[in-house]
Amino acid sequence: MTRIVVVGSINMDLVTLAPRFVGPGETITGDRFLTIPGGKGANQAVAAARLGAQVAMVGNIGDDAFGQSLYDGLKAEGIDVSHVTRIEGIGSGTASITVAGGENQIVVVPAANGRVTPAQVEAARDVIRGADAVLVQLEIPLDAVEATLRIAHDEGVPVILNPAPAQKLPLEWLKQVRFITPNQHELAMVLGAPADTDFRELMRQAPCPVVLTRGEDGAWFRDKDDEPRHQAGFKVDAVDSTGAGDTFNAALAVYLAEGLDVAVRKACATAAIAVSRLGAQGGMPRAEEVAAFLESHP
Secondary structure, rough: OOOOEEEOOOEEEEEEEEOOOOOOOOOOOOOEEEEEEEHHHHHHHHHHHHOOOEEEEEEEEEEEHHHHHHHHHHHHHOOOOEEEEOOOOOEEEEEEEEEEEEEEEEEEHHHHHHHOOHHHHHOOOOHOOOOOOOOOOOOOOOHHHHHHHHHHOOOOOOOEOOOOOOOOOOOHHHOOEEEOOOOOOHHHHHHHHHHOOOHHHHHHHHOOOOEEOOHHHEEEEEOOOOOEEEEEOOOOOOOOOHHHHHHHHHHHHHHHHHHHHHHHHHHHHHHHHHHOOOOOOOHHHHHHHHHHHHHOOO
């Protein structure tokens, strides 16, 4: 069983389904409202667990009702929550999400996620040491991200860094990761390059291997000194793209031992299934569903 450690955010997603996105100063009537567990870290943990991995989560929840619900939800997925900390006197992270026409707009409030510390990551060193891969994103403080990269590098554990929300990162950090998994906009931001730079050139400029997501176009990937290669996307009827990138990242980590080409193809398939369903964690498939999907999409 693949062992994955996820260091990242844990949110409650407040999801509104609407006929279209709202303009400035405008009020419209929505179709439906849901509260769904989310956060890039928790999403990746749940997706990996559903694909059959043994998963440990490192992160924070608040001392509110959302926090208890989020904690219970992770446990119900079979995720090790021994390094999930409840922060007193602060709320859990939230993401206010509007979904319209299969696309989304998101406003994130970090709350307890903003209190993840390097000491918390250090406390999870033994779990990280025993992992096959570590997943980390940028919805927690950067010093905790840096600690994750450093500790995993020290322990010889490959790190998949999902650089979202995007910002420029030190090149020394990037040299410590096995892969970064941005979209084109995020990769330009991470490298401090012009936004209109061809994405293949950006991939060549990166000081580490890149798996670049391209939505319906699938993904492009480059390992070490290879030229960028393409994995086509799978055509599905999109319902909700929330969490698709998190699902992709989790699948990449779970299937990486099967080889990069196979892992990227399976990650594209897993994300395609997810976007055809409502909700981030609600849409994440299990391993047998991915296998059946690939059987029907040779």
